[in-house]
Amino acid sequence: MRDRTMANIRDIAKAAGVSVSTVSKALNGYSDVKKKTRELVLNVAKELDYLPNVMARGLITKKSNTIGIFFGDQQNSGFDYPFFSDLIRSIKDTAGAAGYDILIFANQKRSTSSYKTICYEKGVDGVILILTGDQRADENIRELHESLPTVYIDSVSHKFNNVNFVESDNLTAAAEAVEHLIQLGHTKILKLAGDDVAKASYDRVEGYKKALQKHGLEVNNDLIVYGEFSKEKAYQLTKRAFSKHNGITAVFSSSDMMAFGAIEALRDLGLRVPEDIAVVGFDDLDQSRLFDPPLTTVHQQRYKMGETAAKILLQLIDNENGITQNARIPASLIIRESCGMKRRN
Amino acid sequence: MRDRTMANIRDIAKAAGVSVSTVSKALNGYSDVKKKTRELVLNVAKELDYLPNVMARGLITKKSNTIGIFFGDQQNSGFDYPFFSDLIRSIKDTAGAAGYDILIFANQKRSTSSYKTICYEKGVDGVILILTGDQRADENIRELHESLPTVYIDSVSHKFNNVNFVESDNLTAAAEAVEHLIQLGHTKILKLAGDDVAKASYDRVEGYKKALQKHGLEVNNDLIVYGEFSKEKAYQLTKRAFSKHNGITAVFSSSDMMAFGAIEALRDLGLRVPEDIAVVGFDDLDQSRLFDPPLTTVHQQRYKMGETAAKILLQLIDNENGITQNARIPASLIIRESCGMKRRN
DNA sequence: CTGAAAGCGCTTACAG
DNA sequence: CTGAAAGCGCTTACAG
Numbered sequence: 001m002r003d004r005t006m007a008n009i010r011d012i013a014k015a016a017g018v019s020v021s022t023v024s025k026a027l028n029g030y031s032d033v034k035k036k037t038r039e040l041v042l043n044v045a046k047e048l049d050y051l052p053n054v055m056a057r058g059l060i061t062k063k064s065n066t067i068g069i070f071f072g073d074q075q076n077s078g079f080d081y082p083f084f085s086d087l088i089r090s091i092k093d094t095a096g097a098a099g100y101d102i103l104i105f106a107n108q109k110r111s112t113s114s115y116k117t118i119c120y121e122k123g124v125d126g127v128i129l130i131l132t133g134d135q136r137a138d139e140n141i142r143e144l145h146e147s148l149p150t151v152y153i154d155s156v157s158h159k160f161n162n163v164n165f166v167e168s169d170n171l172t173a174a175a176e177a178v179e180h181l182i183q184l185g186h187t188k189i190l191k192l193a194g195d196d197v198a199k200a201s202y203d204r205v206e207g208y209k210k211a212l213q214k215h216g217l218e219v220n221n222d223l224i225v226y227g228e229f230s231k232e233k234a235y236q237l238t239k240r241a242f243s244k245h246n247g248i249t250a251v252f253s254s255s256d257m258m259a260f261g262a263i264e265a266l267r268d269l270g271l272r273v274p275e276d277i278a279v280v281g282f283d284d285l286d287q288s289r290l291f292d293p294p295l296t297t298v299h300q301q302r303y304k305m306g307e308t309a310a311k312i313l314l315q316l317i318d319n320e321n322g323i324t325q326n327a328r329i330p331a332s333l334i335i336r337e338s339c340g341m342k343r344r345n
Numbered sequence: 346m347r348d349r350t351m352a353n354i355r356d357i358a359k360a361a362g363v364s365v366s367t368v369s370k371a372l373n374g375y376s377d378v379k380k381k382t383r384e385l386v387l388n389v390a391k392e393l394d395y396l397p398n399v400m401a402r403g404l405i406t407k408k409s410n411t412i413g414i415f416f417g418d419q420q421n422s423g424f425d426y427p428f429f430s431d432l433i434r435s436i437k438d439t440a441g442a443a444g445y446d447i448l449i450f451a452n453q454k455r456s457t458s459s460y461k462t463i464c465y466e467k468g469v470d471g472v473i474l475i476l477t478g479d480q481r482a483d484e485n486i487r488e489l490h491e492s493l494p495t496v497y498i499d500s501v502s503h504k505f506n507n508v509n510f511v512e513s514d515n516l517t518a519a520a521e522a523v524e525h526l527i528q529l530g531h532t533k534i535l536k537l538a539g540d541d542v543a544k545a546s547y548d549r550v551e552g553y554k555k556a557l558q559k560h561g562l563e564v565n566n567d568l569i570v571y572g573e574f575s576k577e578k579a580y581q582l583t584k585r586a587f588s589k590h591n592g593i594t595a596v597f598s599s600s601d602m603m604a605f606g607a608i609e610a611l612r613d614l615g616l617r618v619p620e621d622i623a624v625v626g627f628d629d630l631d632q633s634r635l636f637d638p639p640l641t642t643v644h645q646q647r648y649k650m651g652e653t654a655a656k657i658l659l660q661l662i663d664n665e666n667g668i669t670q671n672a673r674i675p676a677s678l679i680i681r682e683s684c685g686m687k688r689r690n
Numbered sequence: 691c692t693g694a695a696a697g698c699g700c701t702t703a704c705a706g
Numbered sequence: 707c708t709g710a711a712a713g714c715g716c717t718t719a720c721a722g
Binding site: 018019020021022058062 | 692
C-alpha cells in the first residue's frame with residue numbers, strides 16, 4: 001500500500017544530515033540526543049510527512065499496539081449483537097485511550113485452528129475472548145492463555161483454571177431474580193438455563209437453586225432445562241415443560257432471547273404473561289424494555305464489562321508477570337411488567 | 346509477544362537441510378520447487394509448529410490481509426449501534442471469507458489527524474468509512490481516497506467526488522414513504538431531516554420533495570427542519586414546529602431515533618400517534634418493531650450494505666486501477682401502526 | 691551526544 | 707530445481 005513517495009527514516013537522515021540511528025532516537029524521544037538535533041529531525045520529519053512503518057518497528061519490538069478480539073457470532077447466543085455492540089464500544093474507548101487499536105479476527109481461510117498461532121501471525125499484544133457455544137471449551141485455547149495476555153468476557157469454560165475474566169455477578173443476580181419470584185408467591189419455577197459449559201450459565205442455575213433453598217423450596221432438576229441461549233430452543237422447551245409438569249407459575253430464563261421464545265410458547269399454549277405466568281429474563285437487551293409486556297430482567301452492565309476487560313488486559317500487557325484477575329460486575333434486577341404484581345397468597 | 350521457542354524460517358531450513366529461500370518458496374506454494382522438497386519442508390514446518398511472521402512478510406509484500414474500519418461512534422447518529430452491529434457482522438463475514446481480518450481504528454493518542462497516515466501506520470490494505478457528523482466533511486479524508494482503496498457506507502459528504510460508496514436508495518425510499526402518507530390523506534407533512542452534509546440525509550429530503558411535487562403539493566421549506574439524527578434535537582424541533590405551524594398531520598423522520606423523539610414530543614403536546622398525527626421513520630431498528638406504536642419505517646438492508654461495501658473494497662484491493670463504484674441498495678417501506686389507516690377524505 | 695553495524699524474519703531477483 | 711545475497715524499514719547494543 002505504500003506509495004513510492006513516502007519518506008522513510010533514511011530520507012530524514014539524509015535531509016537532516018545526521019545518521020539513521022540518531023533519527024530513530026530523536027523520533028522515539030530518547031534523552032541522549034542533543035535538543036537541537038532532536039528538533040531538527042522532528043522538523044524534517046514533519047516536512048517530509050514522515051510516517052513510521054509499524055511493520056518494521058513491530059518486527060523488532062514485538063509490539064503492535066493492537067489488541068485482538070475473537071468473538072463468536074452465533075445468532076441467539078448469550079452474546080447477541082446488541083450485547084456485542086456495547087462491548088466493542090467500551091473496548092474501543094478504553095483501549096483507544098491507552099493508545100491501542102483493535103483487531104477483529106475474521107479470516108476464515110487460515111490453515112490453523114490454533115488461537116495462539118493466529119494471534120502471533122497478526123502480532124497482537126493481547127486478546128479478548130468473547131466466545132459462544134462449543135468454542136468456549138476448545139482445548140486449543142489453553143496454549144493461548146499460557147503465551148499471551150488473555151481476558152475472557154463472560155465466556156469462560158469451567159474447565160479452564162487460572163484465566164483472567166470479567167463476568168456479571170451471575171449467581172447473586174440470578175438469586176435476586178428468583179427471590180423476586182418467590183416473594184410474588186411463586187414456588188414452582190421453570191429454569192430455562194443456557195448451556196452446561198459456560199461458567200455464566202452455570203452460575204445462573206446455581207443462583208436459582210440457592211434462592212429456592214434459602215426459602216426452603218425443593219429443587220426439582222426436571223424443572224431445569226437447557227436452551228443453549230436460543231430463542232427457538234427455548235420455545236420448544238417451554239412447550240414441553242408445561243405439557244409435562246402441572247402447576248408451574250413462573251419462568252426464569254438465562255437470557256432475554258430465551259425469555260422471548262418462552263413467552264411466545266406460553267401464548268401459543270393459551271397462557272397470558274404476566275396474568276397466568278410470570279417471566280424473568282437475563283441481559284436487559286434494548287428491545288426488552290419495549291417488549292410487550294415490558295420484560296422484567298437482570299440488567300448486565302455491558303459497557304462496564306468491556307471497559308473492565310480492556311483495563312485488565314492493558315495491565316497484563318504492561319506487566320508480563322501480572323497475577324490472574326477476575327472481575328465480577330454487579331448486575332441488578334429491573335422490575336417491569338412481565339411478572340405482574342402477584343402477591344403471596 | 347513472540348516466545349523464544351517459536352520456530353522461524355531458518356529453523357525449518359536447518360531441520361530440513363535446505364536453504365531459507367527454498368523454504369520460503371515451498372511455504373508459499375511456488376511451482377519451482379520439487380514436489381518432494383516441498384513436502385519435506387511442509388512436514389518440518391508442521392512439526393516445528395511454524396508460524397509465519399506477518400510483520401516481516403508485510404514489510405516486504407506491503408500486504409497485511411487486513412482491512413481497516415473507521416467508525417464514528419456518536420450516539421444517536423444515523424449509525425447507531427444496532428446499525429453498526431449488523432455492518433460489522435457482514436463485513437466480518439465477507440472479508441473473512443476472502444481471507445482478511447478487520448482492524449478497527451481506536452487509538453486516540455495518535456499525533457496525526459491524517460487518515461492516510463493512520464492507515465499507513467497500521468498497514469491496512471484498504472479501508473471502510475462509516476462516519477458521522479462533521480467527520481464526513483473532513484478535508485483530511487481526501488488524500489485517503491487518493492492513496493488507498495476506500496469505500497464509504499452511507500456517510501459520504503456531497504463535497505467529495507469520485508469516491509466509492511454504498512448507500513440505501515434513499516431518494517426512492519423516502520419518496521415511497523411520503524407517498525404512503527399522501528395516500529393516507531396527509532398534505533402538510535413535517536420533514537425531520539438529518540443534517541445538511543451527508544448525501545444520505547440530503548437524498549431523503551429530496552425524496553420528500555419529489556413525492557410532494559408529484560402529487561401537486563407545495564413544498565414549504567419551513568416544514569423541513571434539521572435534527573442531526575439526534576433524538577433530543579428531534580424532540581425540540583417537533584415541539585417547536587407544532588407550535589409554529591397549524592395543520593401538520595404527519596411527520597416523516599430521517600431516522601427512527603428521531604422518530605422516537607418526535608413521538609415523545611407529540612405525546613407531551615397531547616397529540617396521539619397515530620390517531621392525531623402519523624409518523625414514519627427511517628432505518629428500521631430492532632426496537633422499532635416493538636415500539637408502541639410499532640413504527641412504520643423504511644427498512645435499510647444493513648447486512649447487505651456491509652457485505653456490498655466489503656465486496657467492492659476487496660475488488661479494489663485486488664485491482665488497483667479499478668473504477669469508482671457506487672452501489673445503491675434497495676430500501677423499502679415497512680407499514681406498521683404509527684400511521685394508522687387514515688384514508689383520504 | 692552521534693554513528694556504523696548487526697539484525698528482526700521474511701521475500702525476491704539472480705546466478706547456477 | 708536450489709541457494710547465496712540483498713533488502714524491506716526500523717531499533718538496539720556498542721564504540722567512539
